[in-house]
Amino acid sequence: MIQPTLDLFGTAPQHLASHTTLLQGYALPDLEPMLDALRPILRASPWRHMQTPGGLPMAVALSNCGALGWVSDEHGYRYTHTDPQTAKPWPALPPVLLDLAQRAAALAGFEHFEPDACLINHYRPGTRLSLHQDRNEQDYTQPIVSISLGLPAVFLFGGLQRSDRPLRIALNHGDVLVWGGEDRLRFHGILPIKPGVHPRLGERRINLTLRKAG
Numbered sequence: 001m002i003q004p005t006l007d008l009f010g011t012a013p014q015h016l017a018s019h020t021t022l023l024q025g026y027a028l029p030d031l032e033p034m035l036d037a038l039r040p041i042l043r044a045s046p047w048r049h050m051q052t053p054g055g056l057p058m059a060v061a062l063s064n065c066g067a068l069g070w071v072s073d074e075h076g077y078r079y080t081h082t083d084p085q086t087a088k089p090w091p092a093l094p095p096v097l098l099d100l101a102q103r104a105a106a107l108a109g110f111e112h113f114e115p116d117a118c119l120i121n122h123y124r125p126g127t128r129l130s131l132h133q134d135r136n137e138q139d140y141t142q143p144i145v146s147i148s149l150g151l152p153a154v155f156l157f158g159g160l161q162r163s164d165r166p167l168r169i170a171l172n173h174g175d176v177l178v179w180g181g182e183d184r185l186r187f188h189g190i191l192p193i194k195p196g197v198h199p200r201l202g203e204r205r206i207n208l209t210l211r212k213a214g
Contacts, residue, residue, distance in 0.1 A: 013107055016169065019143075019181030020157070021108035027147050028174035030100050031200075034149075037094035038120070038206075041065045044091045045083050047122045053077070060129055061122040066093040068117040068213040070136065077136050079117060079213045093118055093210075100176070101145040101210040108178035110143045117213040123205040125151070129190040131162055134211065142212035143180025149173055149208070150201035151193055158187035173198060 014022040027034065047061035050072040064070060068079040069090040082089055097118060105113035117137075121129075134144060148171040155177065158166035164187065171177065179186065190207075197203055 016157070016167065017179070017183050017186075019109070019183040020177070020179040020186075022169065023104055023107060023176040023178070024172070025174040026104055026107075026176040027100060027149070030096055031149070031174065033096040034094075034100070034147075034208075037096050041091040041094070041120070044088075045069075045086070047120075048085070059127050063120040063122075064118065065091040065097075065120065066115065066117040066210075066213075070117065070119050070213070079136060097147075097208065097210065100147070104145050104176045104178055105143055105180075108143065108180075110178065110180050113142060113145070113212070115142070115145070115210040115212055118208055118210045121207040121209070123151070123153070123190070123193045123207065125193050125195040125203060127190075128192040131156060131158055131166070131187045131189040133185050133187055135185065137211055137213045139212045139214075140184050141180075143178050143184065145210045146177045147208040147210075148175045148177070149206040150198045151196050151203070151205040153193055153205055153207075154191040156187075156189040156191060158189075160185060160187070162187050173200070 016022055045063045047063050049057045049061050051057055053076050071080050101115055102113050153171045155169040155171050156166040157169055158164045193205055
């Protein structure tokens, strides 16, 4: 498992692959504004367990904010402008998230990142996310910026084939992971979340992934 090291002035960017960077603890200064921004989003669009096209419930509960939101149902995986449950536009992307994502992307070498979608995933202990590629977006030149909050997780970062052996990357509260370029379509997932209680968020992990979807 890759364990990033700290420098004397905070956390140095950890370059895990050619176009993949881990910024340990980078989101912590923005934690309270982020949580304040998430509360009205989740009131307007609560977490839900969507169904796969095959009709199975997804283990990870999710919500969305931004101009586009990711959905899964019998019609397939896709982005929509409105929440299918409410027929209303998804909640707007909060400025605090946009600013954080753009700063993190720039540190990872991706200038001019303009995300229009943020998936908000909710994990309970035991929940996992199987290896997959993010292929529903229209623009693969833009990176994905992933913000981890709450319980720690082990991120599986594979290759361009599902059979490629993945790296195991420890993600902790406040970490930001950015990947793009030739790494953009790598398979990735999350091992089952271990039982625990985070002092701020309790028995849960929240993961926000920002991307350019449209």
